[in-house]
Amino acid sequence: MPDLLSVRDLRIGATIFPPGEDPQDIDIVHGISFDLQKGKVLGLIGESGAGKSTIGLAALAYGRGGVRITGGEVLLDGKDILSMNKKGIRSIRGARVCYVAQSAAASFNPAHKLGDQVIESSIEHGLMTREEARKRADYLFEILGLPDPHNFGDRYPHQVSGGQLQRAMTAMALCSNPELIVFDEPTTALDVTTQIDVLAAIKNAIEKTGTAALYITHDLAVVAQISDDIMVLRNGDTVEYGPVKQIIENPRQDYTKALVNVRQTKLAEARDQSDALLKVENISAAYGNGVQVLHDVSLHVPRGQTLAVVGESGSGKSTLARVITGLLPPFKGKVTFVDEELSAEQKKRSRDHLRRIQLIYQMADTAMNPRQTVGQIIGRPLQFYFGMRGAARKAKVIELLDEIEMGETFYDRYPAELSGGQKQRVAIARALAAKPELILCDEPTSALDPLVAEGILDLLMRLQKERQVSYLFITHDIAIVRAIADSVAVMLQGKLVDFGPRSEVLNPPFDDYTDLLLKSVPEMKLGWLENVLATRKMESAGH
Amino acid sequence: MANPLAGVYAARHRLKESHPLTVLIVERLGLSLLLLWAVSVLIFAGIEALPGDFAQTYLGQSATPQSIANIRADLGLDRPITTRYFEWLGGVVQGDFGNSWASGAPVTEQITKRLGNSLFLAFFAAAISVPLAVGLGMVAVHYRNRIPDRVINILSLAAISLPEFFIGYLLIVFFAVQLGVATFPSTVYDGMPWSERMAAIALPTATLVMVVLAHMMRMTRAAIISVMSSAYMETAELKGLGAFKAIVKHAAPNAIAPIVNVVALNLAYLVVGVVVVEVVFVYPGMGQYMVDAVTVRDMPVVQACGLIFAAVYILLNMVADLVAIIANPRLRHPR
Structure with a gap:
């Protein structure tokens, strides 16, 4: 059977404009060949x-932006479309x-x-x-x-x-x-x-x-x-x-x-979860337009462990983080941190409370000042919370850089010079600098490639072991939940539909929505989609 | 404790969901009227606070305390300011701006003619500048970052950077004085032949065009560039559409709103901003009428002119807003 599409030694280049330098021609694709029937x-x-x-x-x-095809052939039914x-x-x-x-x-x-x-x-x-x-x-x-x-x-x-x-x-x-x-x-x-x-x-x-x-x-x-x-x-x-x-x-x-083999589990066994570091009780919150986004949410984060908050877009999981940080005062309910009730508004919280809860965001880019070096970014909380300056501050920053496996050479770099994974590591170091007890992680890996995300998760798990820091980890990715969570909270349309230790939430008997969520995650095996669809058909026929 | 206003917000939210366009238009109309009323208060209070006094200016050397008081009493200036304001406002909503203190004639009558002249000038300035600006903007996009684009940008920036009276005098020096091809002063009168009238307004029109051109041209350029770089233009290209067809069918409907918006704002400027240009060219429009009235402290005329300028400005701004709102399919077709 003749090939419909036949790509021969395809080469693609682009002109890039690095800031402050002359435009450069780079190669993006170096000689790819394949056939498609x-x-x-x-x-x-x-x-x-x-x-x-x-x-x-x-x-x-077609070449998007400054991309152009520099060599090779793209044969459609035997005719080279690049020469048309x-x-x-x-x-x-x-x-x-x-x-x-x-x-x-x-x-x-x-x-x-x-x-x-x-x-x-x-x-x-x-x-x-x-x-x-x-x-x-x-x-x-x-x-x-x-x-x-x-x-x-x-x-x-x-x-x-x-x-x-x-x-x-x-x-x-x-x-x-x-x-x-x-x-x-x-x-x-x-x-x-x-x-x-x-x-x-x-x-x-x-x-x-x-x-x-x-x-x-x-x-x-x-x-x-x-x-x-x-x-x-x-x-x-x-x-x-x-x-x-x-x-x-x-x-x-x-x-x-x-x-x-990406995202195999990183946790050994279930741990005791009675020692709550952060307690969220009966939180209901609405935005200024009167739309209620959280309905009576209660959960807790055990000390030194990870709570994964999982849900789809619009489920209210990021809003929950905003309530915990005090950026969005709830109209009902309270947040307790180490047996002290936190003020609903961030402005009224003590500096010590602010220090003990830190944040990592999905987009490390937008959470860093592009005009500050890595040293300044990580050094800022050291100065703000501990009054560290000069050589002491620099030594501590370098220590933190070693801890996130980056090292001293990055001290004078700017965020623009870092890869996505490195930026997220710097964001983690900045959070660590405040010596927090709880880090709220808002989808910190969802913008990253799988293997890079894997590295970030490994780092977070190692830091938890060494420093006993707790994570409230917001994600839409069940595979991550399986890999790192001690306990799991499942959210749907602003409500908590399931909450408990991972072994309970992710094993039968399931909550209906949790079940749907779990079954929807693509698995790394052939025929998975057909099986799921066949099961669904049988279930709907049975009803 | 729930927010006590939550119910009100929610009701407004529901209405906005079902009839977003109606709600927005009614809101804008209401806000515009409120704004116009606030402006009327400001104008009245501002004029009251102005130094100088009509009676003093009118009588000049022959002023005695008694004659000044007589005139003030004749004009009703001895009554409280709130009484006078509401009397004036009551007349204004019925289209009566009172009588000029200087001439005694009704302000409404005089203003109608002057406003006509100003609109005549603004109309020709708009008729030339809008198509020119949009056309130049398209040319600039076509030759983006190349020489024609740069030349258009620099020239229009230069034009906007010069104050309009300076441009006006430059044009007079060149075209009226040195070359002798243009008419100056630009005085027009009733029964003036059409061709002479056109010749008279040539220079003021050119001045106004140069002042508003740059802003519209640059916004057109920016609007088109932003639309052209959107993903749906790539979709159109990958559907195999020709460049021209893609622009007409996919770019134009999305670029119209921002362009109309800036055009409306500049039209407002054409009517309101003519004060200086009319004075420079001795053109008998609203602007000059207002300036003359200010010099003799003829307050009813100043108030009327101020309010009409404000109304035109607010009206055109509202039109700009409404066009932008109506051009948005999200508001025309709610979920």
Whole structure:
């Protein structure tokens, strides 16, 4: 069978503009080759900077921003699309090759109805009449499991949810009956219970329409559910390329092995949880517009242990952290820290109370002053809480830098010179500098690549062992909860639906929502998606 | 303890959810009226606080304490300020701005003609500057960061950096005095032939255009650039749409709101900011009328002019806000 898409020695470069330096030309992708047959799915996997999105867009002869294709061939049905003129490329885009972006919310034009945008390329390329295209869109909305498929197209992008938008974008890509679709992290921005639906819808649609696909993601467990072949990429090079079964069950390269084995549990056994460091009792809170976001939440964080607060976007888990820090005074309930009631407002808390509870944020970038060096950033709490100055302060900062496995060489660096993982380590050091007893971690690893996140989690666990510090760890990632939590609080729409030791919450009998959440997390094995869907079907048939 | 206002907030929130557009428009209208009323108080109080006195200025050397008191009594100035304010306000809401102290004629009548002249000037300035600014903005985007873009930017910045009276005098020196191709002064009168009228307003119009052009041009450029770099423009390109089609269909609907907004603000400036330009060119519009009235302390005229300027400014600002609100699909089509 001839290959639909054949990429030969693809090289991609870009011009970057480092601040204060001359523009530089860099290579992003160094000679990648792969083949894709009709109706098959190839998964491209790698961490950020691996070049996977860039390769995906090259299948549409497109370079985002300053990116350009510098060499090689992209053969579609044997014809090199890179050597085509503008008109030739335009006749392929949207007709024979389509693209599904990570953020459907940004990729739909807010000014037009979804239906009009979905059928636009089919009409534009003269493939269908408006009526035919509308019919096909209705059909696609239906097989993608969108609600009220015949009227769905009349809605505007802001009127539907994120998961629905992502499916609508898939419909937009499928509408013109393309031979190839490039999926660029289509489920990454979604909640886990939504992700599984979208994933199932995409898989179903690919099977029904017989289109081929490049599926780009950083999540090996996701791509394992949907691909025939997998190519593992790192820094623009192929690490490993083979059938999905071989990659998942028998990875040859160390890097692939690390990806497959990510997030194994880091905790030995259950610990005694009676000694509460922080107690949250009957907290209800609302924002200024009168919308209540927390309903009667009670939980506690045991001393020297980790409480994971897990929930989807909008569940109120970050709001809970705002209440604990005093940034959002609740209208009911109280927060007790080591048997002392904390003032509801942050301004009224003593400096000692402020010191003993520290925060780490999801975006380390935005939580640091870009004009301060690492030394200044970590030194600031030392001066503020302990009055340390000069050589003593510097010595302490270097000690902290050693503790986060970075070392003295980073003392004079600026945040912009650090990688994402290093920035988060500096944020941890800054929190540690205050000698806190409790650190609130608000999704500290969700913006990081899996292996980098793994390193951060290892660091946090080691620090807990050495310093007996407690964590309130906010996350949407069940795998992290499994790996590090002593106790677990599950939140849904501002309410606490489940709270207890990890062994109780994550083992049967389950709370309904906890069960749904657990079953939605992709597992690193073949056929997981089919099994979950089959179970669901049986359950709904049984009811 | 629950917030006692929570119920009120929640009710407003619900109404906003079901009819966001109506709520917003009514809110804006109400706020504009409130603002206009506040301005009327400020104008009245400000004029009251001004040093100088009409009677004193009017009588000049022949002023005696008795004659001053007589005139003040004639004008009703001996009554309390609140009484006079509400009397004036009562007239204003019925369209009656009182009589000019200097001429005794009704202010409304005189102002109507003057306002017509000012609007005439502003209309031509707008008719030239708006299309020019939007066009230049598009050209600047097309040649982004290249020479045409830089030239347009520098020239328009230079124009906005010079005070309008300076630009006005420069134009007079060049075109009226040295080259002799333009008319100065720009006095217009009833029954003036059309061609002469146009010639008379050429220089003041050019001055106004130069003053408002830069702001609109730069906002147009920024709005288009921000829209062009959005993800949905990439989607359009990856659908295989041509550049022109993508701009017309996908960029334009999203760029219109910010552009209309800045255009409306500049139109307000064209009407309100003409004071200086009219004086420079001796053009018989509202601006000059107001300046003349201030010199003789003819307070009813000053109050009327001030209030009308404020009303125009508030009205156009409100229109700008409303257009931006209406152009937002989130508000037109609530969930």
